[in-house]
Amino acid sequence: MAQFNINTQYALGANEGSSQRTNNMFIILHETTNVGAANNAIYFKNNWSTTQTYVQYVIGDGGKIYQVGSDGYVAWGAGSYANANSPVQIELARTNDKATFQKDYETFVNFARYKAQQFGIPCTLDTGGKYDKGIKTHYWVSQNIWGSHIDPVQSYLYPKWGITQEQLAHDIAYGINGTSGGSTGGSSTKPSTPARNVVTVKNGPSTGIAGWNSKGEIVAGSNTTFVNGSSWQSAGIKIINGLPMYKVATDEYIPKKYTDQAGIITINAIKGIVAYDGNGNSISGTERTFTDFSKWQSPDSGVKVINGTIYFQVATNEYISAFYTIGGGNK
Ligand SMILES: [Zn+2]
Numbered sequence: 197m198a199q200f201n202i203n204t205q206y207a208l209g210a211n212e213g214s215s216q217r218t219n220n221m222f223i224i225l226h227e228t229t230n231v232g233a234a235n236n237a238i239y240f241k242n243n244w245s246t247t248q249t250y251v252q253y254v255i256g257d258g259g260k261i262y263q264v265g266s267d268g269y270v271a272w273g274a275g276s277y278a279n280a281n282s283p284v285q286i287e288l289a290r291t292n293d294k295a296t297f298q299k300d301y302e303t304f305v306n307f308a309r310y311k312a313q314q315f316g317i318p319c320t321l322d323t324g325g326k327y328d329k330g331i332k333t334h335y336w337v338s339q340n341i342w343g344s345h346i347d348p349v350q351s352y353l354y355p356k357w358g359i360t361q362e363q364l365a366h367d368i369a370y371g372i373n374g375t376s377g378g379s380t381g382g383s384s385t386k387p388s389t390p391a392r393n394v395v396t397v398k399n400g401p402s403t404g405i406a407g408w409n410s411k412g413e414i415v416a417g418s419n420t421t422f423v424n425g426s427s428w429q430s431a432g433i434k435i436i437n438g439l440p441m442y443k444v445a446t447d448e449y450i451p452k453k454y455t456d457q458a459g460i461i462t463i464n465a466i467k468g469i470v471a472y473d474g475n476g477n478s479i480s481g482t483e484r485t486f487t488d489f490s491k492w493q494s495p496d497s498g499v500k501v502i503n504g505t506i507y508f509q510v511a512t513n514e515y516i517s518a519f520y521t522i523g524g525g526n527k
Pocket residue numbers: 225226227273334345347
């Protein structure tokens with residue numbers, strides 16, 4: 197998963213902003229109506245209680261991300277229903293400089309996609325109604341739920357930079373790969389997030405499963421995020437407290453045994469992958485057995501580390517490298 201540098205200098209403190217948790221329905225896109233990201237983040241930080249307005253992130257100043265509100269807690273950006281159902285709302289700050297805009301827009305789109313995937317929300321823009329998950333513009337909220345705002349497309353992206361609703365929807369669906377120096381709003385034409393590394397939480401308690409950090413400690417409050425049926429992009433597999441876990445955030449992991457991969461592995465290698473024996477010797481020809489997307493029983497306790505690489509057991513003396521399984525990080 198892409199890594200983003202988030203500036204938390206202007207983040208609200210523990211006793212600031214709403215303490216109400218959200219449902220994970222929408223990611224809402226806004227624009228600030230004025231130039232600059234840091235100044236808008238500072239304004240939210242200093243005036244949230246008097247203006248009753250703030251969001252989780254402000255993006256701008258050449259692709260910088262400033263956090264104000266906390267993910268998964270209500271922010272005050274789009275009316276009570278939308279606020280209560282949006283774990284993340286994002287403001288795009290204005291600029292008059294084209295190169296700055298290209299970086300801002302790329303980060304805005306890719307970060308919205310990243311947050312959507314994190315919260316199990318599809319990367320569809322402005323589709324369906326108020327009960328349908330997805331990424332939504334503030335304008336869509338005004339049309340379908342409440343309010344009169346028309347941002348960010350009609351107020352800024354189109355009149356200032358020529359980016360239409362259709363272009364934004366396309367970019368939200370497919371992501372943008374390195375447009376810096378390229379054409380304004382240019383985007384890739386193929387999906388950048390194949391399902392090869394997506395795992396879905398399954399068979400956890402109804403209150404959700406805990407996320408763990410690399411030290412083997414529970415991430416406080418994480419269970420409300422990792423609920424049954426939510427899907428997560430995994431950046432790889434790590435053994436924590438003796439169990440294989442998927443990396444779903446910078447230092448946050450969920451146990452394999454509570455996902456759709458519990459007790460099995462799914463091969464993630466287009467040409468198939470060879471198995472190894474317990475001494476780390478490859479077993480030639482096995483790549484014709486362990487073909488792409490084939491599934492194999494593998495006990496979650498049957499993990500072996502050979503020469504520093506994590507392997508899953510698939511037979512008495514046959515092991516598959518975790519990297520070449522779904523969620524293992526191979527792209
Ligand atoms: Zn707005």
